[in-house]
Each structure stands twice: as structure tokens, then as C-alpha cells.
Amino acid sequence: MTFKSFIITFKDSVPEADASKIKNSISSLGGTIVHDYSLIKGFAVKLPESLKIDKLKDLHGDAFETIEEDKEVKAL
Structure with a gap:
């Protein structure tokens, strides 16, 4: 199976409980959370x-x- 990687950020107005539900739905769809960012609201x-x-x-x-x-x- 081939995978693609994405960086997803949430709107500031999204409650943490909703963000957790979305992350769980990604897992149920066959996706994997690779990194959960702490400086930005995203993963x-x-x-x-x-x-x-x-x-x-x-x-x-x-x-x-x-x-x-x-x-x-890459930096030039």
C-alpha cells in the first residue's frame, strides 16, 4: 500500500475535543498520525x-x- 504525507493545521476556533475526534477518525480511515505539533494546532x-x-x-x-x-x- 502506498502512503502520502500531509501537514494539517486546525482553525484556532476548533476545540481540543473536536480535534481529538478528527484524529481518531483519521486512524479509523487507515491513516497514521506521525507527529502532533505543540507550537501550532496541527499534526x-x-x-x-x-x-x-x-x-x-x-x-x-x-x-x-x-x-x-x-x-x-531544500535550502539554496
């Missing part, structure tokens, strides 16, 4: 490619501030 996740990120947006999109594919960054 890194690996999702199976078969689970399109659009499905996650459809389920919880109003809670997310940003969803970005996690990619390698």
Missing part, C-alpha cells in the same frame, strides 16, 4: 493513497486551516 499524518485527501476534507474540512502535502524542503 502530520500519513494517509493511504487510496483514501483521497478530498474525503478527509469532505468529512472535516470546516475544522482545517490548512492541508499541505508534506514534501522535502
Whole structure:
């Protein structure tokens, strides 16, 4: 199975209880929380490619501030 990595941040208005429910739903959909950030309200996740990120947006999109594919960054 092939996975894609994303960094997801929540809107400031999202209560911690709702954020926890969303993280649990990601796990139930076959995703894995890779890192839970403490400086920002967000986390890194690996999702199976078969689970399109659009499905996650459809389920919880109003809670997310940003969803970005996690990619390698290089300094010039």
C-alpha cells in the first residue's frame, strides 16, 4: 500500500475535543498520525493513497486551516 504525507493545521476556533475526534477518525480511515505539533494546532499524518485527501476534507474540512502535502524542503 502506498502512503502520502500531509501537514494539517486546525482553525484556532476548533476545540481540543473536536480535534481529538478528527484524529481518531483519521486512524479509523487507515491513516497514521506521525507527529502532533505543540507550537501550532496541527499534526502530520500519513494517509493511504487510496483514501483521497478530498474525503478527509469532505468529512472535516470546516475544522482545517490548512492541508499541505508534506514534501522535502531544500535550502539554496
